[in-house]
Amino acid sequence: MKTINLKLKIWRQSGPEDKGHFMDFNATNISTDMSFLEMLDVVNSDLIKQNKEPIEFDHDCREGICGTCSLVINGSAHGPELGTTTCQLHMRKFNDNDTVYIEPFRAKAFPVIKDLVVDRSAFDRIIAAGGFISVNTGSAQDANAIPVAKEKADLSFAAATCIGCGACVASCKNASASLFVAAKMAHLNLLPQGQPEKENRALAMVAQMDQEGFGSCTNTGVCSAACPKEISLETIAQMNRTFLQASLGNRPPTKLSEGGF
């Protein structure tokens, strides 16, 4: 079993008001079979034994699907590997005596809670604004009543694989949430079930996205490269198109539509 030693520079911040700073740690005898988070577990375990507060970081499923883990590792969201979450990143991708910078996802809309933990509830509010299909329980027709072209269903699925981790925001120089919002819109708008609310959804989600303080898209494409699910930039173009259509075509409020949506 191969082991390596690393020099870690980890962001510590005691709370949202604190300015924060990098702190140096040495991770020694790290097995290359460890995952990145297991390496942090080792560092934390040493801290606890010295009765020092461990480094707070978000994690949960540790198999790349829940979207809880975050971290910017050496400037890249979820580390250097493509299509990988931090929890799936393994230490064999690092070399002995590497210096590793570990920072939280940075964006005004993702305020730091403590150390490497950030608040991503802005994403929930965007979904609450329109990231759904309005169907009450019990009112659905038979599942096979509406055929969906396989190609569309597959594209919709590809967009729906978004795990809501926020790496797109973290890696974007503008902290834009475009890829997240666009992926959800693509997921729903590509399906026949999503058509009735398509335009309202675009307007509502974009309005909420802007209100949360995310930046705008400048089409650099870093979001898609950082996305652990490799969601395509095409979804952003689709969002732009739907938004344009909706903005040009939406009607002024009438008596009938009041209280609607």
Added chain:
Amino acid sequence: MLQKYCFFKSTIGRKQLVALTGLILSLFVLTHMAGNLLILVSPQKYNEYAHSLVSNPFLELIEWVLLFALVSHFIIAMKLQINNFKAKPQAYARSGQGKKGTDPVSQTMAIQGLLILVFIVLHLITFKYGTSYEVNYGTGPMRDLHRLVVEVFHNPIYVGWYLVALVVLGLHLKHGVKSLFQTLGFNHPKYQCALQVFALLYAIVVSCGFIIQPIYVYFIFQN
């Protein structure tokens, strides 16, 4: 609440305005560049073309449209940029590597834009509002723009500054042209590759086309 949320206030709406005005400006630079190439034909053709432009009654309207496009392109883009700075108050200690790394061209559009704006202002002062020589080819007096161009581009400092500005314009176009399709909602896997090539070619053609004039005048054209 939705109806009140104005297209012009949304980040996407604003981006689309930047894209539309950018589209106008990129078409303009292409025609401008094509006109410049007449310098290779003869001084007379060059001046006559310039004269036909200024004597066209629609020119003023077009100038206003261009000015409007330029000013709104600049103001909206800057507003977005300021908003983007606010959205990302702190940078990372390291920058990403490989595909997750940053592309300096697309990351510096605002700086390029500022530089191009300075260039445009100086350019208008130098030529549009510069010395007005006269020449007569038998059809009546007209402005001898060619003479001014030759004067200006025999100055190496001018030539150097133009080269820099025009290369930046090319970079700006490379990302801008590709980007405007994306922003206006066109991205299709079948055409995406062709589109990238088109944007690159467009940028090269416009940029090199413009560069030909100062180079030609400085190195080749002698009075």
Added chain:
Amino acid sequence: MVKLDSKVPSGNIQDKWERHKFEMKLVNPANKRKHTVLVVGTGLAGASAAASLAELGYKVKVFCIQDSPRRAHSIAAQGGINAAKNYPNDGDSVWRLFYDTVKGGDFRAREANVYRLAQVSVNIIDQCVAQGVPFAREYGGLLDNRSFGGAQVSRTFYARGQTGQQLLLGAYQALMRQVGKGAVQLFSRREMLDLVLVDGKARGITARNLVSGEIESYSGDAVLLATGGYGNVYYLSTNAKNSNVTASWRCHKKGALFGNPCFTQIHPTCIPRSGDYQSKLTLMSESLRNDGRVWVPKAKDDKRHPAEIPESERDFYLERIYPSFGNLVPRDVASRQAKFRVDEGRGVGHTAEAVYLDFGDAIKRLGQEAISEKYGNLFQMYEKITGENPYKQPMRIFPAVHYTMGGLWVDYNLMSSIPGLHVLGEANFSDHGANRLGASALMQGLADGYFIIPYTLGNYLSSNKFESLNETHPAFIESKKQVSQKLMQLLSVKGKRTSDEIHRQLGQLMWEYVGMSRTKQGLQKVAKDIAGLREEFWKNVCVPGDANFKNSSLEHACRLADFLELGELMARDGLEREESCGGHFREEFQTADNEALRNDEKFCHVSAWEYKGVENSPLWQMHQEPLIFENVKLSQRSYK
């Protein structure tokens, strides 16, 4: 002995649910908004229940420990969801799904519940498709099905290997729609630490705000617990790191009975642990066993590279022992056999705690491309984690704790033994008996949330009177005080060991003695050992920091304290159940060829444990709910 009333309606099994729905009282639409319902947990069961109840007009408050409801561990389910749709026309029916589930659970589930589950399964698929869940489709645009373990029909709907994620996002979006409308109030990063009882009814919860550290009270007319399973008592499992038993356990200590705690499912195909630092295990879909062959070297301690071991020196033990089912035996059987091989000293890899799953033959037969098309994403995941290329050398796999069939005891209405406390999804003792079939967990979670609780909760609310009360009631104040005291106690130990270390030790004990195969001596020993470890924990745990802000070590220690109690109960339950059934294998009770031997005479019942309090010894008393099978004949499972 207390007689547990399962409240199963009388009559023909096909009509029970329909008639019960009619007989239950309704809540007038205008009165619904007067009722506040607290939903704890936002996985499939919790999110679907909260959304459905809010749609009906109830005021709902929903709590989750994660930063967003979308992160609940339902998201990690891979395979699919069963439903008796019979779209493939291959002979499926509600009855067959019911039968397969009861049989798969080794006849330790309540018939009427399982039948209802099979009935509503068809509505779940309709509901999910309408919400925009992108299930796999055929070229004609209709839904695709695949077959799954324990069934002879194709009734599993799936969304590539991410079915749980897609279903959860559907439920999460329905929930967030209600949050947007103001019908649901969402409290994320909140951990429920106590149930508040007023006049014997569940009327609220005490929760810790995991960011500010504040202890908060929430009152309502009913509490719905959908907090998942307790597999993390084994430390290493396929559960998410933060999955825990605390909410269930605190309810148990307030009087809710715990049903069949020893029934755990161990999944045979997981990526083995690579060292002592291992923090969790990753599942590899069961479907791999369709083409992979499981083997170990014939010789003990054979350290050769697998490629150097000739065919004649390999033991394809599943094919040898079960010639007709071969590598496709059910989960519990495959898991147990792998453990036997490792115990014999024939395990592989540097830890010697694994067996090979070899695709060499399949690649030779079908070509690498065909294999990659079928399993490409799984192979990639394997390589990401182990750094080994499974096209070149056999995968190493080993069983891992995956699901817990046990949980809080509930009646037909999903209400626990505490009035007003309803338990949904994996958190209840559930419909899966002693073993869960693949693709049934998602079905059960959504059935409970979308189609059962909205009816049964209405009945509870309209049949009871609720005095108005708020969080200043003495019961809330007292609960807050106790919760704070317990946290302070943890912080004040200031010992030498981290809670992670103690948790690992607990996990090893559980895995060794309450794992795939159990014995009387082992269970007796481990019950004592766990009690001892618990004592050590309270004397020697080290929890830095304080309770006034985000403190993950405090969160972990707090959860571990409950696991240390649960572990002992699991051992006691296993000891009491002197038979082998499904996931519970007692070495003393096996057939001549090492198969599980049930004892239907004495153990055809649910063991529901009541917590008696620290002043009593033993801490628990067992009650029984007899299981009566009127529609399915009890029989011995065989896979030879």
